[in-house]
Amino acid sequence: MAGINRRRLLFGATLLSAFGLSTVASVADTEIYDAKTRKWVKYDRATARKMFARNGQPPEAFRMQMVKFRTAEKPGTIIIDGNQHFLYLVQPGHQAIRYGIGVGREGFGWAGIVRVGRTAEWPTWTPPAEMVARDPNAAKWAGGQPGGPDNPLGARALYLYEGDRDTIYRIHGTPEPWTIGLDVSSGCIRMNNDDIVDLHSRINVGAKVIVLMQGAALYKGV
């Protein structure tokens, strides 16, 4: 089997074409290539945290970078590839700025076309009722946690709307930058704070957002 394993990301370099290495069983996990040990390692929460502590930043593939990106979408459009943990902001001249993202544990559970309905700086986070019921930490903030460095929404939030309706999904920052590249949050798209601040500064309210499908089983529409 040739080609890139969708979850395999090269650590310390750009994306690697892995020829004849991948197995079907391994694709369920995120894996990255550790240049130090020259081995593919499971990219789970513990590894991510350790690597982040060692390097002070996410693996290179997940860092903000300009990439070649041929598309019919106009500059300013956001394309989210939850499978590969990338968010693209389309630029002129068949290029895009690519950022690393963390996504929901079960993938997004949805795909489709939405738009940035509004944005907020250092947004307030209000936990959903079911979270308040099961999590005492969340219960503390039932009335809303003010924005700040510990707020789970991080430095900025882009609220995704379908028409004039808030979808309840957001692209937001995170106080836990090592979680970029993992499937951890619940349905939302998280970026590290520097990246979400950068993205926020470049987009306009109304920007088209395309969330790619991750298989029919997860495609439910927004």
Place this chain on the structure above:
Amino acid sequence: MVLRRMLLAAGTVLSLTGSSFAADMVIAMPNWPSGQAAANILKLAIAEKFHLDAEVRELGTMLAFAGMETGEVDVVPEVWRPNFDDLVKRYGQDGSKTVVLGERAVPAWQGLCATQDAAAAGIKDVADLSDPAKTAVLDTDGDGQGEVWIGATTWKSTGIERVRANSYGYAKTVTLVEAEEDVAMAAVDAAVATGRPMVFYCYEPHHVFKLHDVVRLTEPAYDPAKWNIVAQSDDPLWISKSSAPVAWGPVEFHVAWSSGFAKKHADVAAFLEKVDFKPDEISAMSYALQVDRQPAADYAKAWVEQNKGRIEEWGQ
């Protein structure tokens, strides 16, 4: 593609204000790029040759046919066949005879395409989709089974692609994904950008062929004896009752105009009969409007300027 064009018709509201009072004729404009360019090119060419002022009105194929019957619409730039054969039958020479279909046709195509990375991974023929060892590279949700986009939920062609997947057998080995075209095309963009293999429903002329180096999957040739598609209107279970283990048959599209208009303006009808857009011109239109984002009216103006000779020939 097919039903998309019908639904647009249903969703488009006629606006009968302002310019429509002044116009001498109405050209229906679909919402796909080549049709938009063609509608505007016809408007300008007819203005130049015949001094008729045409209103270009956003209208899908279904409503446009109904409009040609009532006399509200005069010209439709792209009528896809076999997609709209039911309309052609109902309004054409075998039906109410209110619509004339130009004899010239632009050859088109529909089927499955693979990115270069998918081809390099060994997916070149539709039979390869039935091999789970090959299609695992198409996995995008971590379940070990590949995904293939077969079209938008609302398209008629999507149902037929499902029939084909059942008939060939790859419905068992890959997950068939339905999503809006913009989502699928962005997925192709992202797949190409990261070297990830992808297989998807595609149709031509379409700008994706100019944007990316994609290849058509080979498959057994169309055989009318094996193409057994139960009409959707006859049976809600048409997909499970149909069978089509072969390639799509010949696809083409035509210019059409109303019989009433032809009586009133025989010279324009004769002109429309000679309109002969080439497939590469249609692709270029699609690319210019969709990728280069040129406004249809501007593109048409430049096209008419650069093709004065052609328009002259059509008018003779």
